[in-house]
Amino acid sequence: MLDNLTTEARNPASEQLDGLTPAEFVRLCNAEDAKVADAVAREADAIASAIEVIADRLQRGGRLIYFGAGTSGRLGVLDASECPPTFNSDPNQVIGIIAGGPPALLKAVEGAEDSLTLAGDDLEAVGLGPLDVAVGIATSGRTPYVLHGIQYAKRHGAYTIGLACNEGAELADLADLSITPLVGPEIVSGSTRLKAGTATKLVLNMLSTGAMVQLGKTYGNLMVDLQPTNSKLTARAKRIVSLATGMPASEAEQQLAVCEGEVKTAIIVWQADVSPEKARDYLAKANGHLGRALSLLGAENAPT
Known part of the structure; x- marks a missing residue:
């Protein structure tokens, strides 16, 4: 039920949102966004464990596969697409999948996130296997596409990670490892492209970058494996x-x-x-x- 999700609740700080001046709006946004880093920090141990698993699987020839719907899917595709130019990684080493396919990057695909079979089809299409790490991204923690994708991944021996922003998420119960930064209600109720989206981006940054550092893609903090393509x-x-x-x-x-x-x-x-x-x-x-x-x-x- 949406009523039970923190990210769907009304934020008391923004109940008069439509009456704020632009300057007041910016200050409110900034104050709420400042809470995101602390929420992610509380998940530090889980994120570090995920990095260890991902780096180990990648070193052994596995892949990191993100999948999600809507904003969550777009952020996974974004993080995956930035790995090859940054770290000179194989384009097939980190993969992003969005419910509804490439058209969903620009426009919502009706019904894709509610499908009970689409995630399995998408993961089968990329040949998901036991060396892979499958990261299901769902702010609500209850998106059917992601839940069924995690179940498919577990049946095929992949290590599963669930990334959500709500306490008691169904996704956390299904995945091998759960990362759950609790960012609280959004300033626009239910608009999880805001704080929840920011938290998701921060976590994905850490997962991919941390794993690539473990694989030797940096020298100190220098990006020594980049592709000089432009x-x-x-x-x-x-x-x-x-x-x-x-x-x-x-x-x-x-x-x-x-x-x-x-x-x-x-x-x-x-x-x-x-x-x-x-x-x-x-x-x-x-x-x-x-x-x-x-x-x-x-x-x-x-x-x-």
């Missing part, structure tokens, strides 16, 4: 090589050219004075972790 990312790659090595930007550009645009390779070539081929060999030995590859090279070249 002018902005090309400039960023050059800057990262320069920051990591201390070389001038012009030399960093030349180093990247020699290393076919591979940031990690360029850094190792400079730091360890080896060929690009040897740099790639050591990256492979270190499972893609730049810091570990440099340590291996350092140990190999240490005086005995």
